[in-house]
Amino acid sequence: MFKKLVFLVMAVNLQINNIYTSEIVAPKIKEHIIEMKLFQNEEEEWKWVYFPKHITISWGDKVSFLMRSGGPHTVTFYPNKVPGKTVEEKKSLAKILSKNEREEPHYFMVEGEKYTIDFSNKKGGPKFYKGKYEYFCLPHEQMGMTGSITLK
């Protein structure tokens, strides 16, 4: 009898947990993942890449750079290839967005590390304009490790 009661309690708990989980409303903010890695393509060449290389996002989305392999890597924005009204504004935004400019907690990203940019004009945060944000990896730019984020 006692065993049956325990099972019943467990079953009811499970039901409650299920209901609870299904009722949690997922946030509408979308997070885009860009992997930073060294991989071998179909021609068996080793390439340093941001994957996907080009993405299009909406206001309020988040972009997370995930450091996978082949480092050291950085996320460095071109001062003249981000949207802005003036040269100074572009420069400043590129600096704010570049992971290596922050040096927190270190210059290069380590495997497993994630660096997220929140593309919403929050109070105290950077001012984002629609347009193309182009970036590169300091050690691997010449090997083609570049990418872009288009905010539409």
Ligand SMILES: [Cu+2]
């Ligand atoms: Cu790199």
